Amino acid sequence: MRLRRGQEPTRRLAHVWNEANCTACGACIIACTATNAPEMMHRKEKGWDSLASNIRRIESQNAQGQPTMMLNQCQHCEDAPCVHTCPFGAVHYTTDGLVDIDERLCIGCSYCVAACPYNVRWMHPETGLPNKCMGSACLELVAANQQPACVQACPANARDFGDLNDPSSSVSQTLRRLPNRVLLETAGTKPKYFIVESSS
Amino acid sequence: MNVADLTLQADVAHWSWTIAIFLWFVGIAGMGSVAYYFSRKAPLAITILVSLIVGLLFVVSHLTRWWNLPVTIFYAVLELSFNFQSWMFWGFAILSVHLVLSAVVVVANIPYLQRFWFLRWAAVLNKSNLFLGLFAFAGFGSTVYSGFLLSTAAGVPLWNTALIPVLWVISASVATVALIELFYVLGWTDEREAAFGLRLGMGLDVMKLLAVLAFIHISLTVGTMGAQIGAARMFSGDLALMTWIGVIGIGIFVPLAIGGLSLLIGKKKPLLIVSSVAALAGVLFLRAVVLLAGVWEPLVI
Ligand code: SF4
Ligand code: SF4
Numbered sequence A: 001m002r003l004r005r006g007q008e009p010t011r012r013l014a015h016v017w018n019e020a021n022c023t024a025c026g027a028c029i030i031a032c033t034a035t036n037a038p039e040m041m042h043r044k045e046k047g048w049d050s051l052a053s054n055i056r057r058i059e060s061q062n063a064q065g066q067p068t069m070m071l072n073q074c075q076h077c078e079d080a081p082c083v084h085t086c087p088f089g090a091v092h093y094t095t096d097g098l099v100d101i102d103e104r105l106c107i108g109c110s111y112c113v114a115a116c117p118y119n120v121r122w123m124h125p126e127t128g129l130p131n132k133c134m135g136s137a138c139l140e141l142v143a144a145n146q147q148p149a150c151v152q153a154c155p156a157n158a159r160d161f162g163d164l165n166d167p168s169s170s171v172s173q174t175l176r177r178l179p180n181r182v183l184l185e186t187a188g189t190k191p192k193y194f195i196v197e198s199s200s
Numbered sequence B: 001m002n003v004a005d006l007t008l009q010a011d012v013a014h015w016s017w018t019i020a021i022f023l024w025f026v027g028i029a030g031m032g033s034v035a036y037y038f039s040r041k042a043p044l045a046i047t048i049l050v051s052l053i054v055g056l057l058f059v060v061s062h063l064t065r066w067w068n069l070p071v072t073i074f075y076a077v078l079e080l081s082f083n084f085q086s087w088m089f090w091g092f093a094i095l096s097v098h099l100v101l102s103a104v105v106v107v108a109n110i111p112y113l114q115r116f117w118f119l120r121w122a123a124v125l126n127k128s129n130l131f132l133g134l135f136a137f138a139g140f141g142s143t144v145y146s147g148f149l150l151s152t153a154a155g156v157p158l159w160n161t162a163l164i165p166v167l168w169v170i171s172a173s174v175a176t177v178a179l180i181e182l183f184y185v186l187g188w189t190d191e192r193e194a195a196f197g198l199r200l201g202m203g204l205d206v207m208k209l210l211a212v213l214a215f216i217h218i219s220l221t222v223g224t225m226g227a228q229i230g231a232a233r234m235f236s237g238d239l240a241l242m243t244w245i246g247v248i249g250i251g252i253f254v255p256l257a258i259g260g261l262s263l264l265i266g267k268k269k270p271l272l273i274v275s276s277v278a279a280l281a282g283v284l285f286l287r288a289v290v291l292l293a294g295v296w297e298p299l300v301i
């Protein structure tokens, strides 16, 4: 549900990705597309040159020249530039602490795409909507008290999703126990996509 | 850092030539409206309106859900969901007002339309300094908006500087002066305005050169890594030709050289055409190169 001005979210739903557990199998990436945008299976997002998914795999090298891999997705920022820039208020916070879109209010100006420091949005070639996590099918899973598709698909238990406001949730416990980081912390966006740095 | 890991903004957000042309037309219409306060000529009024309409057609063609505009506006009014924090929203508001005021000015400048009694109020408004001041203000606002549109797009650090609106105002003024010189060649404006435009244009060219170099220098030296990569693409990378030949060579040095020559030997109409077209092209190249050079902040270093 849309968060009204001055209202506090009741939950702070967040994603956790454990990079030490991740085997880079790509199951989450495919599950994400198959669940939320099945019509995009086997189709590339041109800009990213990879499967049109709400999770993007970024490959690089570290200072020692060793290959590195990172999974990137919407961080459900608590101070989200995409919310600040959308002209008619299509992009909004929800009472669950997520960043969602109201399709009726979107004209496809792509300002939210250019405003996202994490480069996680992609324009759907048919609907013209600026897609990102969470897709509508995952939102339905969450509403039904299930885990989103990527968490269910991961064979290595490298992904988790839950409420940061609940100290007993698995994400809260993991983040208390294991070293973790967020991306572009200095950008001031208050991201809620946590990268855990050691094996659980 | 592996630059290949960066995603160029143009590929995902598609903010490239279409938006550059939109920004170019908005700049011409915007600073043209400021010039109209001083030079109240029909060709300028018509150019402003046509530029705004063509610019808006370009930006609407860029919307991936343009057909949803009426629905969006209906629900945004119904639910008061307008986002006053968004420069895009202010752009819609400012450009709408600017468009209406431009139409009034054009109606006032077309003698045929002034035969209709119900349109004569336009001529009355067109004589009012207050109305024309408002028109100039709307034009200036359109130009400034087209700069802040980029400055507040937080994903592309090269654009996140208040230098962009300044650069846009200076370069749009260059384009307006170039138009006035073209009008002189066509016999649509007088010698006095053309002579003033020539000197003003040269001063603006120098300011534009300084502003472009300052933009690149600041981005290269104190910008974040994303801004540095974008500026390096403009300075010495794959977009350097567009910067040095398009923006600076054609857009600044050619008009400056012809301006200097005209001061020495007098105005020659063929040369004025070359200098005006070069200045107008340079303003478009500037917008295009800044848009195309934008990259996101690298997430993996
Ligand atoms: S929560 Fe759903 S939409 Fe988000 S990354 Fe996972 S599968 Fe994709
Ligand atoms: S990661 Fe990007 S799309 Fe997601 S909430 Fe933050 S700014 Fe918006």
Ligand code: SF4
Binding pocket: A085, A086, A087, A088, A089, A090, A091, A101, A105, A106, A107, A108, A109, A110, A111, A112, A113, A130
């Ligand atoms: S593309 Fe849609 S959701 Fe994104 S800023 Fe534009 S109107 Fe808002």
